[in-house]
Amino acid sequence: MAMALPLAYASSVVHPFEAGRLSFSTKATKHKKQIYQFRNVTKVLAYYGLTNPPYKLDALEPYMSRRTLELHWGNIHRGYSDSLNKQLANSPLYGCTMEELIKTTFNNGNPLPEYNNAAEVWNHDFFWESMQPNGGRLPWGGVLDQIEKDFGSFSNFRDEFVHSAMMLFGSGWVWLVLKTNERRLSIVRTSNALCPLVWGDIPIISLDMWEHAYYLDYKDDVSKYVNNFMDHLISWHSATARMVRAEAFVNLGEPKIPVA
């Protein structure tokens, strides 16, 4: 996941608090010496790096072509990341994890300009990790149990997911989320860059329904794209790991009250 790294630049104001921070500077040695002498201070900026998908760009063939990934990750995702960093250079937001940044910039429905970029960086990270080569098929264990509990059966869930994706008009995402208040899994469809994190829900799997995600491979055949995602790409390993983490925040258990 993208992490915040402080990037130090010399300036003239002294902040003892900042003095002890690690700085990652690529400037000349003289400059480095200045920083280590804590004489000039640092205007510390937030910086979010672009992470790589956890597989090679051609690993998802033939369901998602290498060219799509080259453009989708290499240009579009990278573009969001660069734009975000450029915006943050002039912004007071600092010290947030990516998730905190999204919630902050969402500003309860009145998003700040950084929101779109931040959310899209996170969304795409999440999306790459929601897929794997040789994915698809069925989940197992706790995830399968929870799906069966909340949707009736896996095929109900699958149908609902595909249906939700087909119903989306315009650009957006389809998510399998764990709703923290309702304490159940649910399928959610969001527009543009909206991310269920802003409602405090915990996403488990996402599918990018922006046209750039599928147009080169499937053109307008959205149903084939979504079905291929479900059958061959979706990473239930990731879903399991995310559910495990989510259960630290949401109590899905039911007390086993012994019947007297």
Next chain:
Amino acid sequence: MQHHTLSCCGGVRASLPPPTLSFRWSKIKREGGRRLPRCARIAAQLELKPPPYSLSSLEPHMSRETLEYHWGRHHRAHVASLNNLIAGTDLDGMGLDEIVVVSYNKGNPLPLFVHAAQVWNHDFFWQSIKPGGGGRPSGRLMELIERDFGSFDRMLEEFKRAALTQFGSGWAWLVYKANRLDVGNAVNPCPSEKDNKLVVLKSPNAVNPIVWDYSPLLAIDVWEHAYYLDYENRRADYVSIFLEKLVSWEVVSDRLDVAIERAAERAREDETRRQEDDAAVTHSEAVEMYLDSDTDDSEAE
């Protein structure tokens, strides 16, 4: 079965040649051999109009494949969905402009709005471009552009910026905006041509400026399906090529003329209405007014 091709309603309102409607008579009750039945259920079906050029004629700026998918599949699907959704409802038989405005429902759109608007938008879009397009406009259009944007290049810059900053899917527009209040008794005391301006705007997904009562002159589709096959993610290149090589400024000029005429006609209507209102006030009987009585005595005595 009789087939009629009629122009749709609202002559001056339409800023593009209206889509052809073919009427199909269904459930006809014939009486005495009369062709025109007493009560017939007319199902007006909107048709998919082809662009006014062949699908491969916009090469290399917009490939044949793009047009085959964009027009042949996306646009066609919207027409089919729209026909399905309006069949048997009040909207059946209305002109497309009216369907769009009615289904927009002042910001609370009906489900069929997206289809109606996308059919309208795409018709408009195909008409806005042509093989060998581009260049510069002239005449009244150029004058207004220079008046409202400073220069033609500034207008292009603003248009490009709108197209590039439309996040997600949508459209960027050049519209003619006749500034009027959307209130029944709104009166412009000194109406003049200068109140009407050219404006660049962008809209998300399927929204279209006729719902805000503007007169669109030019549109560019910035949904990714419009450019992804030819330009991949390089929207900026697509928009530049669109403006340099594809735009049909003649069509835009014609639309501007229609828009100006429409605005002038509505201004005249407003003026006559205002005069009638004034006349009505002066000729009506004196309004009964309740004045304070001369005495201070209370009536409840």
